[in-house]
Ligand code: HEM
């Protein structure tokens with residue numbers, strides 16, 4: 001098959017570019033640990049909010065736990081149209097791991113200025129970790145359509161000095 | 162010749178264009194809502210219940226109905242001409258159209274009654290009226306039936322022309338239909354096995370993560386189903402329209418075969434941030450998606466080279482000044498060329514979206530509608546507009562109503578889309594502003610978003626005006642009394658180098674085998690895993 005020499009060079013460059021880009025991405029993901037959510041646990045969405053048997057059924061003020069100084073975990077339940085809890089206060093420099101699940105439809109969970117962005121799917125637990133080095137207010141926002149009140153669904157993280 | 166099926170093409174285009182008119186008119190309303198001008202209250206009186214019902218109508222009609230009707234209609238027109246042979250089963254082609262229309266009506270009624278405000282992705286456990294899903298299935302099945310007529314015509318042509326190579330346009334169109342046929346098995350499984358029985362109450366629960374996976378099995382190749390007909394026009398028709406030649410036909414064929422093999426096993430790149438999909442499979446689909454970048458880049462080279470041949474044949478010289486010698490006074494060319502330019506940016510953004518963990522930065526933000534209005538909203542839609550600038554006059558046997566208006570339409574679409582898409586990309590990337598959201602009343606909305614939201618809204622209004630110019634021109638064309646003086650023929654480019662096509666580029670078997678193999682490798686284990694751990698736990702919800 002005849003391929004024009006210029007086009008052949010161009011194809012070779014294209015393939016090289018693709019390989020370089022892909023390598024850069026994989027290095028960032030695995031050497032620098034910029035990770036996407038991976039399977040953590042499966043739950044029954046109809047029972048996941050039940051007190052006593054599920055961390056998403058615990059009293060609201062117990063769903064954010066301090067594991068060690070500046071190390072937290074938060075169990076957040078997504079439902080139409082709220083996150084519970086929707087207010088979290090942590091000191092500057094804290095690392096917090098979010099465990100989010102839904103008891104009804106699909107939702108999303110995104111925090112601007114962090115690498116946190118995940119689908120929240122009934123039956124699954126979505127988890128990612130972020131460190132907050134700058135004081136201020138951050139919003140976690142539902143970014144998947146979940147009904148007519150979707151635009152009101154968000155929560156706030158207050159990072160204190 | 163072709164009289165009967167040309168009439169059918171006219172009907173497909175008519176239904177597609179009316180759908181786009183209705184769906185498209187909601188676009189500017191969405192943009193205005195984002196900057197706090199809510200026109201939905203006024204539309205309550207005519208039965209529009211919410212922003213989200215409007216958004217469902219916008220995306221279903223624009224992205225699913227307009228595209229599918231246009232494509233099947235376009236293929237009904239180009240395949241017989243490319244093969245110089247009537248379609249062998251004209252009745253089957255009509256059956257295809259009738260099924261698609263029944264499906265459309267069946268899906269439209271629940272949408273309009275606010276019984277299916279689930280957006281065009283209908284993610285369970287949002288539960289629409291069963292008739293919405295059945296309607297969608299019928300539209301897809303109708304398009305399959307159309308495909309069967311095309312395949313039969315191709316088979317019959319090959320029997321009559323043993324040893325000859327299949328003409329490019331007919332081959333490319335058939336590859337597109339076969340790809341679509343295989344790809345839609347995913348959504349067909351989702352709907353027929355799970356969602357429809359569940360929406361009728363025959364099974365109590367469904368598995369949202371599994372359903373999403375079946376959806377995106379179809380969802381990504383869906384975008385290539387939209388794009389490949391535009392590529393056919395760019396590869397094989399535009400060179401003729403600019404007075405050039407097709408730069409390298411063998412590579413063009415290779416590109417279509419690669420799209421057949423690689424469009425499907427990449428769907429998980431829409432699920433990079435899904436909790437229930439294992440990391441390894443995300444990486445596999447990421448790598449395959451990057452492979453898919455290569456045929457698109459080859460297309461860019463060949464199409465530009467073909468146009469350059471034309472520009473130089475018209476007396477153009479210099480490294481770039483041949484561009485001025487392209488037929489910029491022809492709305493069909495101008496619309497399609499501007500579509501290609503917008504697609505270059507869509508492609509770059511697409512590579513970002515597909516970049517595994519980079520997806521964290523933009524998933525489900527306004528960046529995403531910024532991206533796909535460049536692709537399906539421009540590369541595809543503006544190219545289809547460009548095609549109709551010769552196809553509708555041909556079908557109606559009347560000249561285009563106004564060439565000037567067509568040029569204005571193309572340029573306003575381009576400018577409007579640059580503004581809207583830029584605004585949406587920027588707020589999505591910088592501020593993580595969510596998509597599919599009534600931003601005008603969101604309590605967390607920030608004033609820092611305003612400059613780009615206003616930019617995007619201005620773009621949206623310009624796009625709306627562009628749409629009106631298009632429809633005025635089309636109605637003017639069909640309604641006028643003037644008849645065509647010279648007949649219009651389908652533009653078919655000649656090859657630049659007259660050369661033999663290697664046999665493996667005209668042989669379905671190896672490509673078919675590679676396609677199936679790649680799907681089995683990329684989807685087999687993960688689907689097997691999900692099916693063996695299936696959790697049919699989610700009841701339906703109707704929170705609208
Ligand atoms: C008149 C020009 C148009 C304007 C002003 C416009 C505007 C918009 C806006 C602002 C959104 C985002 C809404 C949101 O996320 O809340 C949107 C979504 C969308 N648009 Fe358009 N659009 C136009 C034309 C088109 C065309 C021609 C197509 C495809 C052929 C299209 C397909 C879509 C799709 C698929 C969505 C996604 C809906 C979803 O997320 O469920 N639009 N449009």
Ligand SMILES: [Cu+2]
Pocket residue numbers: 078079080081106107108142143144145146150153
């Ligand atoms: Cu939500």
